[in-house]
Amino acid sequence: MPRNLLLAIGVIFVGILAFDMMGILVRMLGGSYPVMQIAALRNFFGVIPALILLWHSRQFSALPRINRPRFHLINLVRSSSVVMAQLCFYTALTKIEFATAGALGFSGPMFITALSVPFLGHRIGIWRWGAVFLGFAGVVTIMQPFQDGFSHYMVLPVIAAFCYATSSVLVRFYPPEIPSAAIQFGQQIATCALATMVVILFVDPVPIADLGDAGLFVIMGALGGTGVLSLAIAYRLADPSSVSPFEYFGIPVSFALGWLFFAEAPFDDLFPGILFIVGAGIIIMLRERHLSRLRNTA
Numbered sequence: 001m002p003r004n005l006l007l008a009i010g011v012i013f014v015g016i017l018a019f020d021m022m023g024i025l026v027r028m029l030g031g032s033y034p035v036m037q038i039a040a041l042r043n044f045f046g047v048i049p050a051l052i053l054l055w056h057s058r059q060f061s062a063l064p065r066i067n068r069p070r071f072h073l074i075n076l077v078r079s080s081s082v083v084m085a086q087l088c089f090y091t092a093l094t095k096i097e098f099a100t101a102g103a104l105g106f107s108g109p110m111f112i113t114a115l116s117v118p119f120l121g122h123r124i125g126i127w128r129w130g131a132v133f134l135g136f137a138g139v140v141t142i143m144q145p146f147q148d149g150f151s152h153y154m155v156l157p158v159i160a161a162f163c164y165a166t167s168s169v170l171v172r173f174y175p176p177e178i179p180s181a182a183i184q185f186g187q188q189i190a191t192c193a194l195a196t197m198v199v200i201l202f203v204d205p206v207p208i209a210d211l212g213d214a215g216l217f218v219i220m221g222a223l224g225g226t227g228v229l230s231l232a233i234a235y236r237l238a239d240p241s242s243v244s245p246f247e248y249f250g251i252p253v254s255f256a257l258g259w260l261f262f263a264e265a266p267f268d269d270l271f272p273g274i275l276f277i278v279g280a281g282i283i284i285m286l287r288e289r290h291l292s293r294l295r296n297t298a
Helices: 003-029 035-045 047-056 060-066 069-095 098-105 108-120 126-143 152-173 180-202 211-237 240-262 273-297
Strands: none
Touching: 003 035, 003 069, 003 098, 003 211, 003 240, 035 047, 035 069, 035 180, 035 211, 047 060, 047 180, 047 211, 060 180, 069 098, 069 152, 069 180, 098 126, 098 152, 098 240, 098 273, 108 126, 108 152, 108 273, 126 152, 126 273, 180 211, 211 240, 240 273
16 A cells, blocks of 8 residues: 555544544533534634644745635635534534434535536536435435434534535635645634624623633644644545545544443434445545546546
8 A cells, every 4th residue: 555545544534533522522512602602712723733734844935825816705605614514513513413413424525526516517427426316315314304303403414514515625726736734724714703703793602611611622623623634634645536435434433432422322323324325425436536547547
């Protein structure tokens, strides 16, 4: 296995663990603080990893490149999408089982595939469209919308996945010479500003109770920023179609953490729907790898 791929897999595992640990803290803090306040503080402290990476790699000079008029609208739409995604996903974390929220959030690859048609002009064949429908069948199977156990909060992780997918697709409009850390820094600043504006206008913020909670907010933001940067770095280290399937490592991790921290084990609720979602994601990645090889040999 190529050295870069091994490194990318290791980095993506770090990112997945960081995201899941952040989710644990969001749920713990969600009982005492408004979700939008949590999102604003997560974005504020999420700048820390990007700043550290920019300093370590001596790439502060790249920041002016993202402050150009043609990137302002992209950054605004991406940041707005992330704020909406955080509002939906963080609310879901406080209302439904931890593993269920995480599993439904993995519908993101299906949205990315579908959105690449209008945004990037990609042509999607029958294999990938079939995978998209298979994935959404898995989502419906987990949600069971016509059963007594259905909660409307289950829709929120799916909305969050759509919003995160929108942000992921739009990042392709940045030229490759702009470092990931610079793009992430610009988005974090805009996202923090938007989330703070929402808190000021629509939320009655709760004062942070003590230094313990303050520390949790700092750790939560740092974990979130680390997760985002880890995924960005991993996808630049190796072929995305080789790295993407390892993101599904997050499903057993979220299940284990949900059981460990909250005594939740929604095994029956997740199967077989989760198999459809994972299968759809893998089909999409394998198809993209096949098409990439065809383009390289043409």
